[in-house]
Amino acid sequence: MKTLFKLSIAALLATNLFANPLVQEAKKAGLEPIPADDKALEKLIDNPKNKLTPEKIELGLKLYFDPRLSKSALISCNTCHNLAIGGDDNIPVATGHKWRQNPHHLNSPTVYNAVFYQRQFWDGRSPDLEDQATGPIQAPPEMAMHKDMAVKVVKSIPEYAEAFKKIYPKEDITITTIGKAIGAFERILVTPSRYDDFLNGDEKALSKEEQEGLQTFIKVGCASCHNGVALGGSMQPFPVAKPYKYANVGDFKGDKDGKVKTPTLRNVAETAPYFHNGAVWSLEEAVKIMGETELGKDLSDKEVQSIVTFLNALTGAKPQVTYPVLPNSTKDTPKPDLN
Amino acid sequence: MKTLFKLSIAALLATNLFANPLVQEAKKAGLEPIPADDKALEKLIDNPKNKLTPEKIELGLKLYFDPRLSKSALISCNTCHNLAIGGDDNIPVATGHKWRQNPHHLNSPTVYNAVFYQRQFWDGRSPDLEDQATGPIQAPPEMAMHKDMAVKVVKSIPEYAEAFKKIYPKEDITITTIGKAIGAFERILVTPSRYDDFLNGDEKALSKEEQEGLQTFIKVGCASCHNGVALGGSMQPFPVAKPYKYANVGDFKGDKDGKVKTPTLRNVAETAPYFHNGAVWSLEEAVKIMGETELGKDLSDKEVQSIVTFLNALTGAKPQVTYPVLPNSTKDTPKPDLN
Numbered sequence: 001m002k003t004l005f006k007l008s009i010a011a012l013l014a015t016n017l018f019a020n021p022l023v024q025e026a027k028k029a030g031l032e033p034i035p036a037d038d039k040a041l042e043k044l045i046d047n048p049k050n051k052l053t054p055e056k057i058e059l060g061l062k063l064y065f066d067p068r069l070s071k072s073a074l075i076s077c078n079t080c081h082n083l084a085i086g087g088d089d090n091i092p093v094a095t096g097h098k099w100r101q102n103p104h105h106l107n108s109p110t111v112y113n114a115v116f117y118q119r120q121f122w123d124g125r126s127p128d129l130e131d132q133a134t135g136p137i138q139a140p141p142e143m144a145m146h147k148d149m150a151v152k153v154v155k156s157i158p159e160y161a162e163a164f165k166k167i168y169p170k171e172d173i174t175i176t177t178i179g180k181a182i183g184a185f186e187r188i189l190v191t192p193s194r195y196d197d198f199l200n201g202d203e204k205a206l207s208k209e210e211q212e213g214l215q216t217f218i219k220v221g222c223a224s225c226h227n228g229v230a231l232g233g234s235m236q237p238f239p240v241a242k243p244y245k246y247a248n249v250g251d252f253k254g255d256k257d258g259k260v261k262t263p264t265l266r267n268v269a270e271t272a273p274y275f276h277n278g279a280v281w282s283l284e285e286a287v288k289i290m291g292e293t294e295l296g297k298d299l300s301d302k303e304v305q306s307i308v309t310f311l312n313a314l315t316g317a318k319p320q321v322t323y324p325v326l327p328n329s330t331k332d333t334p335k336p337d338l339n
Numbered sequence: 340m341k342t343l344f345k346l347s348i349a350a351l352l353a354t355n356l357f358a359n360p361l362v363q364e365a366k367k368a369g370l371e372p373i374p375a376d377d378k379a380l381e382k383l384i385d386n387p388k389n390k391l392t393p394e395k396i397e398l399g400l401k402l403y404f405d406p407r408l409s410k411s412a413l414i415s416c417n418t419c420h421n422l423a424i425g426g427d428d429n430i431p432v433a434t435g436h437k438w439r440q441n442p443h444h445l446n447s448p449t450v451y452n453a454v455f456y457q458r459q460f461w462d463g464r465s466p467d468l469e470d471q472a473t474g475p476i477q478a479p480p481e482m483a484m485h486k487d488m489a490v491k492v493v494k495s496i497p498e499y500a501e502a503f504k505k506i507y508p509k510e511d512i513t514i515t516t517i518g519k520a521i522g523a524f525e526r527i528l529v530t531p532s533r534y535d536d537f538l539n540g541d542e543k544a545l546s547k548e549e550q551e552g553l554q555t556f557i558k559v560g561c562a563s564c565h566n567g568v569a570l571g572g573s574m575q576p577f578p579v580a581k582p583y584k585y586a587n588v589g590d591f592k593g594d595k596d597g598k599v600k601t602p603t604l605r606n607v608a609e610t611a612p613y614f615h616n617g618a619v620w621s622l623e624e625a626v627k628i629m630g631e632t633e634l635g636k637d638l639s640d641k642e643v644q645s646i647v648t649f650l651n652a653l654t655g656a657k658p659q660v661t662y663p664v665l666p667n668s669t670k671d672t673p674k675p676d677l678n
Contacts, residue, residue: 065423073430079413084404084665091412091675099438099677270667281674321662326423328609328654335620336430338438 020203022211029218030227033199034192034316044229045115045187050130050180052187059163060185062324063178068153070143071097073336077136077182080108083321086270087112087189092278093250096136097144098339105250107278112318113266115187117233122276123255124235130183134175147175152334154178159327191267191316206313213310216303221295225262231314232262241296245289246279266314283308359542361550368557369566372538373531373655383568384454384526389469389519391526398502399524401663402517407492409482410436412675416475416521419447422660425609426451426528431617432589435475436483437678444589446617451657452605454526456572461615462594463574469522473514486514488673493517495673498666530605530655545652552649555642560634570604570653580635584628585618605653622647 019027035041046052063069067076075096080089087110089095094102106122114120120132136142137150154160154173164173164181171177195214197205206214217223225236238244238260254260260276273279274286287307291299299307358366374380385391402408406415414435419428426449428434433441445461453459459471475481476489493499493512503512503520510516534553536544545553556562564575577583577599593599599615612618613625626646630638638646 067421067424068429072434074418074428074434082406084663085406086667089413090407090668091677095411095413095677101677272668282670315667318664323660323662324423325657328425329429329611331621338430338434338440 019201022215023199023201025218026199026214026223029223031199031218031223031231032227032229033196034190034229036192036196036200041190045190047128047130047183047187050184052184053167055163056167056181056184057188059160059167060181060183061321062160062326063154063182064185065324066326068326068329068333068336069137069145069150069178071145071149071336072338074338075143077111077133080136080142081111083111083189083318086110086267087114088271090272092273094142096142097140100141102141102250104252105277106252107273107276109263110267110271111186112189112191112316113230113264115190116228116230116264117261118228119233119235119261122252122261124259124261125255128183129186130176130180132179133182133186134179137175137178149334150175150178152332156330156332156334157327158330188319191318193266193314193316195310195313196316206310209306209309210313213306213308213313216306217310220291220297220299220303220307222290222307225294226265231265233264234262235259236262236294239293241294242292244275244293246275246277249277249279252276265311266316269312269315283311287311358540361554362538362540364557365538365553365562368562370538370557370562370570371566371568372535373529373568375531375535375539380529384529386467386469386522386526389523391523392506394502395506395520395523396527398499398506399520399522400660401499401665402493402521403524404663405665407665407668407672407675408476408484408489408517410484410488410675411677413677414482416450416472419475419481420450422450422528422657425449425606426453427610429611431612433481435481436479439480441480441589443591444616445591446612446615448602449606449610450525451528451530451655452569452603454529455567455569455603456600457567458572458574458600461591461600463598463600464594467522468525469515469519471518472521472525473518476514476517489514489517491671491673495669495671496666497669527658530657532605532653532655534649534652535655545649548645548648549652552645552647552652555645556649559630559636559638559642559646561629561646564601564633565604571601572603573601574598575601575633578632580633581631583614583632585614585616588616588618591615604650605655608651608654622650626650 035044064077067073069076080094080096081087082089089108092107093105094108115129120126120129121135126132126135137145138147151173154164161173164177167181168177194205225234226232235255236259238254269283272283273281280286280289284304287304288299291297374383403416406412408415419433419435420426421428428447431446432444433447454468459465459468460474465471465474476484477486490512493503500512503516506520507516533544564573565571574594575598577593608622611622612620619625619628623643626643627638630636
């Protein structure tokens with residue numbers, strides 16, 4: 001009887017019956033925190049098919065920063081998804097090999113918290129980070145590397161070759177295993193913020209104004225797409241209510257159903273310019289446009305400001321990364337090709 | 340009397356009368372170790388006009404990695420002087436803004452141990468790291484930034500503006516103070532190696548083969564230019580004995596007297612391709628060419644191999660660098676310009 005009572009109390013607590021009403025409202029709207037508990041977080045970010053281990057993360061970190069995975073040997077994953085500046089490049093259109101721009105004028109999305117996405121890339125064509133990481137390495141306007149050359153680079157560097165053998169003993173080194181190692185590193189790039197503290201029970205973690213902003217965010221309907229742990233990450237129709245104001249910048253039309261991957265709002269204050277085509281620099285303008293385009297609402301300046309106040313609270317703490325000292329090239333390492 | 344005796348023993352030790360004969364020979368040839376003593380090292384790398392402080396180094400580190408100091412906001416000091424891969428870019432010719440190559444086909448030199456140079460740049464036109472750092476920021480084929488825009492970027496970011504005010508209270512933020520902060524960070528980029536341990540008294544730090552290599556290095560005359568702590572860093576005539584085999588790659592002719600800044604040999608195994616025009620990938624070939632060009636000697640394969648064995652022992656331990664999380668841009672931060 002006593003045990004049963006204890007259990008029901010635990011169940012009640014788990015369902016947040018005693019939680020702050022705004023927290024309840026947020027959770028009802030589909031908003032979820034980054035778990036405060038390390039084990040729960042680890043479970044959430046792990047990939048059963050590519051289990052996280054310290055060695056794998058360390059190898060992925062090195063490859064993430066290694067420019068030799070690009071044709072020119074000048075561009076690394078970190079060039080466009082720069083961990084120093086919000087996990088992206090802060091320029092309107094992704095620019096890579098030979099200074100080429102993305103042909104659809106697509107903006108580099110942030111790598112931070114991308115682990116929480118349901119799909120990867122703006123058109124959602126990739127299921128996870130491991131698969132995604134193999135794309136930009138090979139894309140001609142990005143790192144422009146032939147996959148066989150990427151493998152050759154890795155195999156030519158004994159420290160890498162040995163690490164792969166140890167970590168993936170049953171698999172050859174391929175662009176797939178390279179993507180798996182990089183994806184593993186990217187999985188740990190999560191940035192807990194005061195917003196998470198608030199949803200996890202610390203009522204004072206957000207100021208009164210930020211809480212009002214969260215309320216407005218939910219009330220006007222932002223959370224209908226920007227939900228889950230990422231506050232984004234699902235495929236959604238775009239535009240819905242009115243044409244997107246800058247639809248003429250580039251020719252991106254979304255996936256085959258016209259859906260676009262909803263970007264995360266975490267660290268959004270650090271990831272201007274906004275939208276798939278990087279057409280808007282101001283967060284206020286971005287919020288206003290989303291109100292019109294997706295919700296069919298002409299948000300007041302006060303509502304916009306309130307939402308932006310909340311969005312600023314989504315800037316999170318970045319994991320500390322030691323800049324790697326990479327293993328040396330050998331005579332067998334393919335030479336850079338700037339052309 | 341007792342004190343005097345003690346003093347003379349100390350003096351004898353200081354003059355290395357009891358040192359290993361090869362160490363004595365090396366010192367006689369002008370080779371100097373990175374001091375093992377922290378205070379002595381600090382004194383050696385410090386700049387009386389820009390005293391090292393932790394705050395200054397921290398600010399310089401951030402600026403070193405900050406791509407917003409370039410016109411495109413894509414290129415940082417670290418792009419071409421990459422601390423992950425020997426402190427340079429490992430491509431033949433420096434490539435920067437709009438994928439432009441250095442017009443004289445000059446190779447990016449390593450930033451590691453550049454503090455020990457007498458002059459900076461291949462033509463020695465700059466006296467120190469603080470001055471040097473202002474060059475690539477503004478050079479059109481490198482970061483291509485107008486100095487006023489670099490200042491505007493820094494001033495637009497409150498954390499930077501406050502740091503400069505605190506560190507250089509009597510100076511306005513200018514390209515000069517930006518260079519001073521970056522230069523301060525670069526001063527700590529020294530890489531002690533087993534070679535230094537050997538010169539500092541640990542006779543077993545170098546293998547027998549490496550010691551023989553050092554002997555050969557001195558005997559054939561390499562140390563006549565590659566000396567000092569940097570094993571390089573002074574302005575020297577080039578070529579001396581025979582024309583440089585790849586003189587036709589680019590049009591660099593040295594300074595007004597035809598002198599070229601001798602590059603450091605520290606970490607040389609990590610900084611291929613070699614020479615001012617990056618024309619040679621193999622360290623063996625580079626040594627052979629230097630024998631011909633500078634010393635007028637046709638070094639035997641055995642001599643070349645012995646010298647290369649020694650050069651490999653110059654790969655040093657890199658300082659651990661935490662990849663910075665940079666302060667956010669503001670509405671006043673100039674927008675990137677990819678053109």
